[in-house]
Amino acid sequence: MVLHPVERPDRTGDPVADIVADIVAATRQGSVIYSRCRFHAPWGISVAAGRMASFHVVTAGACWLTRDDHDPLRLTRGDVVLIPSGCAHAMVDTPGTPAGPLTDLTGGPLGATGPIDVVLDGPGPFTGLLCGGYLLDPGPGHPL
Numbered sequence: 001m002v003l004h005p006v007e008r009p010d011r012t013g014d015p016v017a018d019i020v021a022d023i024v025a026a027t028r029q030g031s032v033i034y035s036r037c038r039f040h041a042p043w044g045i046s047v048a049a050g051r052m053a054s055f056h057v058v059t060a061g062a063c064w065l066t067r068d069d070h071d072p073l074r075l076t077r078g079d080v081v082l083i084p085s086g087c088a089h090a091m092v093d094t095p096g097t098p099a100g101p102l103t104d105l106t107g108g109p110l111g112a113t114g115p116i117d118v119v120l121d122g123p124g125p126f127t128g129l130l131c132g133g134y135l136l137d138p139g140p141g142h143p144l
Helices: 015-027 102-106
Strands: 028-040 044-047 052-060 062-066 073-076 080-083 089-092 117-120 126-136
Touching: 028 102, 044 102, 044 126, 052 062, 052 073, 062 126, 102 117
Parallel strands: 028 117
Antiparallel strands: 028 126, 044 089, 052 080, 052 126, 062 073, 062 089
């Protein structure tokens, strides 16, 4: 007997990408893109722990991802970060820079506003970010 996969138009052909897409589709309540950021150093944003899988795309420049009990991770243009478990984290221009809540800059709780442009002026280098997330179902913990 030969088994053939079911043809689905939403498949990418990359098995890992398709599995991740299926998991996200099964666990999210809806998608939220909450900010397009244009920052000049010094800057820092924090995302509180919650039922949201967050992502950040570095569109220009460089920055650092920081989380408690982890070494900072340097990111540059083209890097994409997925925080699937909803853990607290921050994006900063350099490790040690204070980070304020992203929700303070977007004008409300995540998902309460549409996409928004956030600009922070400063004397230092420019970084561009696209920050977003998926609201997770309140069921069992996220499988990723």
